[in-house]
Amino acid sequence: MGALPPFETHVPTNLVPAFPPRDLWADDAALREGVARGGAAAFAARLQAYGRLAGDGLYRLGFDANRDRPRLRTHDPQGRRIDLVEFHPAYHRLMVLAKAHGVAGLSWHEGGPGAHVARAALMYLHHQAEAGTSCPLTMTHAAVPVLQGEPALREWAGKAAAPHYDPREVPVAEKTGITLGMGMTEKQGGSDVRANTTTATPQDDGTWSLVGHKWFFSAPMSDGFLVLAQAPGGLTCFLLPRRLPDGTKNAFRLLRLKDKLGDWSNASSEVEFCGARAWRVGAEGRGVATILQMVMLTRLDCMLGAAAQVRMALAQALHHARHRVAFGRGLAGHPLMANVLADLAVESEAATAFALDVAAAVDAGARGDRRAAAFARAATAIGKYWLCRRAPAAVNEAQEGLGGAGYVEESLLPRLYRQAPLNSIWEGSGNIQCLDVLRVLAREPEPAAALRAAVDRAADLHPLLAREAGCLVRALAAAPETLEPQARHLTERLALLLQGGALLAAGSPLAEAFVRSRIGGEHGLALGTLPAGLDFAAILDRALPP
Incomplete structure (x- = not known):
């Protein structure tokens, strides 16, 4: 203390550096893999350019636009x-x-295979910077x-x-x-x-x-x-x-x-x-029928927005934990904090993979694939309900990882937290989405058949998914009038099954963690309750390269 200049009370130490400019495309393995899987690899250079812009220039502009x-x-x-x-x-x-x-128009002014997937990736990148x-x-x-x-x-x-x-x-x-x-x-x-x-x-x-x-x-x-x-x-x-x-x-x-x-x-x-x-x-x-032509696309963007919010919240929390020392060691090195961060990473990748797979179905449907279009019709309602439901909890978990620093407006986390509930309300609340899922199953043969085929494909990928698919099929066979009170639970289970199938089909190294925790029951009600034996460090290195 004697070495301090006059009137200085302390030397600041153990401070986390500001979140740096990042390439949101290069950082995100799940995004790059989903774009390639969806047939949009030809757009990779343009997506990388926007990922760099979103992680720097757009990110900074967002603070002024919201202030x-x-x-x-x-x-x-x-x-x-x-x-x-x-x-x-x-x-x-x-x-x-x-x-x-092209965030608002790439699908239309260029078109061609993969254009809807590339446009979805642009929206996902943009939403991380400014929602x-x-x-x-x-x-x-x-x-x-x-x-x-x-x-x-x-x-x-x-x-x-x-x-x-x-x-x-x-x-x-x-x-x-x-x-x-x-x-x-x-x-x-x-x-x-x-x-x-x-x-x-x-x-x-x-x-x-x-x-x-x-x-x-x-x-x-x-x-x-x-x-x-x-x-x-x-x-x-x-x-x-x-x-x-x-x-x-x-x-x-x-x-x-x-x-x-x-x-x-x-x-x-x-x-x-x-x-x-x-x-x-x-x-x-025919006003409602006319507007419904938009609904699949706006619901997809709600899915993408929720996935983007979880992704940016994870990046903020992981950046903080890698630079902060607590109780004698780096915060990210504490096993319980590593579990929380890894669980956020699993949640983020599952949301991203599912949203991009639905974008690929929209893309195929726009080019005449009726089965893909039918699947997108059902999956956008399921995905909008579940991903938008999960985003506020995930953002708050990331916020808690920063402590008080995540609650003040100099941080991005308060803005993300305020934004997170919007997508669940806009374009039809959760109940509307779940009732729409029941409507699809009861009254729309093509989307119902496409959804059941997707459930069957997921069941073939893992024993736990097969068990859950069997339970779901039996539950959905009940009399229609008995299903409405259970519509949220059924939609949630469908979403988890489709997310698990998306991760497994993609060959994601996080798929087993997702299936064991979300489908197999090795998980609590809160994030940060992944089962023992998982390589948290590997999960975090994939989520955000150090």
């Missing part, structure tokens, strides 16, 4: 209604880079095939898919690239969109006039929005533009921006439609 939240300007200084949302420049830079690299911008990127990507089905809206589809971002407040005809949002939820209905009361009245010029409200109007700065409204023929989907073709502002009012738990960089709003003009998308009265 300075969007603001709503309802009127200009002269009192004119403008309904603009202002963002920190970091938000716009994130969107420029994401669109340019809020994933919302408009996901909606823009998922809306493209819906708009492609309407000849009059193909310009919108092409510009949504284009690798260009243009935040200007001008008509779509003046832009090379656009973004899209959604408005489905109303106060009285929530997930029950058939209870919506917004009305749509046909006009002489072929447009429709919308009057009503949306309780959640996502990404209100977008160029257009897919919304549901009650037409004379029933609930119908519409494309509502921000600016009409003549440049005038459409007749809607943004009432406020939501004060949300997380997702701070992105704006969500409440809106009223005051005779807003819109174009019909899909057949009148």
Whole structure:
């Protein structure tokens, strides 16, 4: 102490260095293997470029974009209604880079084998660095095939898919690239969109006039929005533009921006439609069926987002544990902490492998493979439920590994923790997903058959999976009216079986740990309860190279 300068009370020691710039592609063996397995190896160089960008530039931009939240300007200084949302420049830079690299459109503007898998990997990399911008990127990507089905809206589809971002407040005809949002939820209905009361009245010029409200109007700065409204023929989907073709502002009012738990960089709003003009998308009265074309893609992105959150949380915790000394030795070298970190690594790899395998099914389905498309229909509901359910617990476990340092805003962990519950709520809560799984099994023969085939394939890979598959088949044979109370448990077991099968089919060295712990019962309710005899050090070296 005598050697200290005046007024200095201590010498800081045993401090963990800041999380360094990392190549999120090169660091992630499960990601690289999943991309190759999904037929997207031709995109590897581009994915590596985005992995480097995400682990450095995008990572740093994310802090600014979340620190300075969007603001709503309802009127200009002269009192004119403008309904603009202002963002920190970091938000716009994130969107420029994401669109340019194909996060919102690679599947469409390039296409070809593996394009959906490569786009999924881009979303996974992007979401690790900054999750809020994933919302408009996901909606823009998922809306493209819906708009492609309407000849009059193909310009919108092409510009949504284009690798260009243009935040200007001008008509779509003046832009090379656009973004899209959604408005489905109303106060009285929530997930029950058939209870919506917004009305749509046909006009002489072929447009429709919308009057009503949306309780959640996502990404209100977008160029257009897919919304549901009650037409004379029933609930119908519409494309509502921000600016009409003549440049005038459409007749809607943004009432406020939501004060949300997380997702701070992105704006969500409440809106009223005051005779807003819109174009019909899909057949009148078939609004839910039209929107369901998007659902598989948005659910896949929820899976990818959850996997990305677990992956980044693991990387943060492992970086800390490798540099911190506690009770006389490195934190990562303590057996119990090594168990916690290894368990997080197993959870992360299983989530990543499952999500990328579903992306591969979406890719094959887009190229005409009906069985793959049918499997994706079922697996996205299962995966969205389970991966999104697991993410908050995994992120909190990583947060605890940092102690108090993981609870303050200078760390990324608080932002990850706030973000983690969103994907389980957005695009249908857990109950909605589980009921959809039962609906698939009872009413949709092709997806049900594809799911049962996937269960059979998994059963052939390991005795524990065979035992679990047999139990599941017997459980699902019960009378349909008795299954609903057990829908969560059945969906969870299906998810674990498919994850175990994905790891085993991929030849992952973590597969045995996953199957023994998650399927074989050698695991507690909390993470950090892997069975004895596993090589924790090898698991951690695979998870994140030192």
